[in-house]
Amino acid sequence: MHPRTTIAEAGRHAGETVQIAGWLYNLRKSGKIVFPILRDGTGLMQCVAVKSALPEALFETIKDLTQESSIVVTGKVRADQRAAGGYELDVEDIQVIQRVPESDPYPITPKEHGIEFLMDHRHLWLRSQRQHAILRVRHEAIRAVRDYFDSHGFTLVDTPIFTPAACEGTTTLFEVNYFEDAKAYLTQSGQLYNEATAMAFGKVYCFGPTFRAEKSKTRRHLTEFWMVEPEMAYADLEEVKRVAEEMVVFIVGRVLENRREELRVLERDVSKLEAVQAPFPRMTYDDAVKILQSKGSEIEWGGDFGGTDETLLSEDFDRPLMVDRYPTEIKAFYMQPDPGRPEVAMGVDVLAPEGYGEIIGGGQRIHDPELLLRRLEEHQLPKEAFDWYLDLRKYGTVPHGGFGMGIERCVAWLCGLEHVRETIAFPRMLYRLRP
RNA sequence: UCCUCAGUAGCUCAAUGGUAGAGCAUUCGGCUGUUAACCGAAGGGUUGUAGGUUCGAGUCCUACCUGAGGAGCCA
Numbered sequence: 001m002h003p004r005t006t007i008a009e010a011g012r013h014a015g016e017t018v019q020i021a022g023w024l025y026n027l028r029k030s031g032k033i034v035f036p037i038l039r040d041g042t043g044l045m046q047c048v049a050v051k052s053a054l055p056e057a058l059f060e061t062i063k064d065l066t067q068e069s070s071i072v073v074t075g076k077v078r079a080d081q082r083a084a085g086g087y088e089l090d091v092e093d094i095q096v097i098q099r100v101p102e103s104d105p106y107p108i109t110p111k112e113h114g115i116e117f118l119m120d121h122r123h124l125w126l127r128s129q130r131q132h133a134i135l136r137v138r139h140e141a142i143r144a145v146r147d148y149f150d151s152h153g154f155t156l157v158d159t160p161i162f163t164p165a166a167c168e169g170t171t172t173l174f175e176v177n178y179f180e181d182a183k184a185y186l187t188q189s190g191q192l193y194n195e196a197t198a199m200a201f202g203k204v205y206c207f208g209p210t211f212r213a214e215k216s217k218t219r220r221h222l223t224e225f226w227m228v229e230p231e232m233a234y235a236d237l238e239e240v241k242r243v244a245e246e247m248v249v250f251i252v253g254r255v256l257e258n259r260r261e262e263l264r265v266l267e268r269d270v271s272k273l274e275a276v277q278a279p280f281p282r283m284t285y286d287d288a289v290k291i292l293q294s295k296g297s298e299i300e301w302g303g304d305f306g307g308t309d310e311t312l313l314s315e316d317f318d319r320p321l322m323v324d325r326y327p328t329e330i331k332a333f334y335m336q337p338d339p340g341r342p343e344v345a346m347g348v349d350v351l352a353p354e355g356y357g358e359i360i361g362g363g364q365r366i367h368d369p370e371l372l373l374r375r376l377e378e379h380q381l382p383k384e385a386f387d388w389y390l391d392l393r394k395y396g397t398v399p400h401g402g403f404g405m406g407i408e409r410c411v412a413w414l415c416g417l418e419h420v421r422e423t424i425a426f427p428r429m430l431y432r433l434r435p
Numbered sequence: 436u437c438c439u440c441a442g443u444a445g446c447u448c449a450a451u452g453g454u455a456g457a458g459c460a461u462u463c464g465g466c467u468g469u470u471a472a473c474c475g476a477a478g479g480g481u482u483g484u485a486g487g488u489u490c491g492a493g494u495c496c497u498a499c500c501u502g503a504g505g506a507g508c509c510a
Contacts, residue, residue, distance in 0.1 A: 030473085031466040050467070067460095082468070102461060105445080110471045111459050112447050116502055172508075189510090214508055215436055227510060306506080349510095361510060406510030420510095431502070 002074055008042035010087050013077045017092060020045070021072045023127070024065050026110055034063050038073055038089070044129065046083050047073055049091040062094055068106040068127070070097035122426060123435045133262035134422050137255055138411045142207075144254035145228050145407070148247050149205045154230060157197040159190030159206045164385060172213045186211035189404060192334075192389055194231035195365060198400055199392055205230040217430050219419040220307070220357060222408055224428040231402030237336075237346040237364045240401040241322055244350055244360050245280050247405075248320055252276040255414050268416045272354060275318040282322045285344065288313055304330050311355040320359070324348040333379040334372065336364040336401075348403070356413040362403020369393035 005018045022040030029035075032051035037044055049062045065071065075089040082088075100106055107117075108124055118125045125131055149156070162176060162184045173185040190206040197204045207228040214221065230243065252273050255263070263270055283291075292299045295312050299305065304326075305313070314321045325344040328337050335345035347363030366372045372393055376383055383390075411423040421427040426435065 026471080028469045028472055029466085030469055033467040033469080035469055035472090037470090046470080048468080052467085082470085084470075105461065107445070107460095109446065109460050112471090114447070114503090116442095117446070119502095210510080212509065216506095216508060217503090218505065221509075225510070304508085358510060404510060409510055 006042040007038065007040045007045040007085070010045060010077050010085075010089070011079075014079050014087065015077065017074065017076045018089075019072055019074050020089065022070075024067060024069045024071055026067065027065055029063060034059075036062060036065060036071075036073075036091070036094075038071070039127065041132075043085060045085055045087065045089055047075060047089040047091050049094075054091070058093065061096065062091065065094075065096070066100040066102055066105060067109070068124075069099045071095065072097065119421070119427075119432060120434070126425060129265055131422065133259075133265040134411070134415050134417065135425060136262050137259050137266075137415050138407070138423055140255050140259045141251050141411055141414060142226075142407060144251040145207065145247065145405075147254075148250045149203075149228075149230060152203070152243075154203040154205045155197075155201040157194070157201060157204045157206060158208055159187065159193035159197075159229075161187050161209065163187050174211050174213050188212050189227070190229050191231065191402065191404065194229055194402060195392055195400065196388070198231040198233045198402070199396065199398075202234075203230070203232045215430060218307070219421075220409060220412075222420055222424065222427055222429055225420075225424070226407040227404045228407060229402060229404040231400065233400045234398050235364070235401045236399055237324060237348060237401060240362050240364065240403055241282070241324070241348055244348070244362065244403050244405075245278050245320075245322070248280075248350070248360075249276060249278050251410070252414065263415070266415050266417075268414075272318070272416075273414065276353075277319065280320045280322050280350070281317045282324070285323055285326045288323050302327050302329065307357055310351050310357040314351045314353050314355065314357075317353060319353060321351045321353075322348055323351065324363075331363075333375040333381065334365045336366050336399075337371075346401075350403075350405075352409070352413040354413070354416070356409065359409045359413060360403050360405045362401065364399060364401035367393060367397045367399050369397065 002017045002019045005013055005020060007020060010018065010020065020038060020040055022038045025037040025039035025044055027034060027036050034049045036047045036049065038047055049059065051059045072095040073089060073091060074093040075091045078088050078090055079086060080088045107121055108128065126135070164182055164184060173188060176184040176186060178184065188210055190208065194204055194206055205228060208226065209224055210227045211224055213223070232239065256270060256273055289299055289301050292309050292312055297309050297312060299309055313323065324347065325338055326347050328335065328343055328345040331345045331347050335347050338344045338346055345363065349358050350360035351357060352359045366375065369390065372390065376386055408420040408423040412420045417423065421429065
């Protein structure tokens with residue numbers, strides 16, 4: 001029995017005979033020599049099977065292997081300049097676990113396919129090199145997020161998925177008909193609960209799926225997406241901005257450090273990511289509106305930015321842009337107004353460079369009980385549903401704040417993708433529930 | 436929800452209102468260093484659905500279905 005290894009580890013076994021279990025990615029034939037490309041989840045490796053060196057029947061079996069057949073290859077690892085990963089495997093034996101029949105071949109060939117076809121075959125598309133690379137960058141980004149908060153005094157306190165009331169608007173909530181005493185909804189943010197846990201733990205974060213029933217149909221939207229939301233007691237807007245900046249720099253650094261190969265597969269211009277260092281440029285909403293108007297945007301003070309506006313603003317910078325103090329009117333009810341200018345709120349958005357738009361939204365929350373109560377009334381929200389939330393202002397209220405970052409938008413930016421749908425294994429969108 | 440565009444072979448796409456075609460995939464044959472390998476041959480079609488105009492519709496018209504891009508809204 002030869003030692004079992006993986007393609008990623010194969011280089012350590014140069015000169016040895018090893019076993020690698022995987023799938024046939026592709027096969028090139030040239031008469032008496034064939035080149036099966038093996039895929040094992042850690043990478044791709046070219047194998048070489050020479051007719052004269054193998055039993056007749058085995059060579060025939062290898063020659064007739066079909067794409068994505070499951071195989072266990074035994075062979076000697078050999079360093080080779082010609083190989084993509086630097087190493088090749090000289091085949092000594094191949095055990096076929098399952099041969100994909102040619103009557104029903106693997107549908108995703110190594111050629112071009114349209115997005116509809118690929119999305120319908122998402123369960124298989126994940127095996128392709130590009131999707132593999134994207135999801136590994138996603139994993140790295142998530143690990144970096146967790147490492148960042150875990151090493152900066154934050155406690156992970158996850159918030160519920162079923163919630164009794166809206167955090168923001170009611171129109172974009174998914175209703176769940178199960179609970180006997182009340183209607184329930186799928187969460188659209190863990191923030192309100194985070195505010196409670198922050199008063200218990202000081203600094204907290206939650207990281208989970210979020211659901212928005214927005215009829216959005218753009219490259220930046222998913223119906224179900226993952227959001228990391230830190231919340232900090234005794235923090236003001238400036239502290240929120242500082243943490244957001246530090247976290248983004250940390251994530252980018254980690255991806256550059258550990259996922260170079262994946263970024264290469266994705267043909268990502270890493271110099272764009274290497275430029276992402278503190279300090280990020282900062283501007284107020286007021287200035288952003290002036291800049292947009294000078295660039296020909298039709299935006300007026302008081303309006304929210306469109307996708308094009310975000311691109312216009314961020315195009316002047318090589319790193320994320322922080323815009324703060326938006327009009328109070330267009331922000332959520334819990335946003336702390338600027339003490340000197342109550343018409344603007346202490347909220348901040350972080351716009352990723354290269355036109356990727358908003359990846360982070362956050363700010364300082366209202367800590368004054370009377371003001372919060374007034375805002376609930378202005379927004380015509382049911383006071384009863386927020387009784388526990390109001391308690392947080394009754395019992396030891398403090399200035400506090402936090403933000404939310406959509407992981408898919410962040411990964412789309414890190415990878416340089418056209419669309420967020422490729423950044424999650426099984427995207428859920430307005431017209432996409434399968435597979 | 437609204438606007439725009441698109442549905443033709445398993446896939447990616449051609450076809451002036453006049454005989455539905457190519458590349459890839461599949462099958463068969465050839466090739467001892469291929470890199471989305473290459474060379475030769477074969478099979479493969481209710482042109483999204485239902486109507487309509489016309490001597491004749493993949494092509495023009497109407498409705499519907501499916502999808503893509505964008506808008507508003509948002510991370």
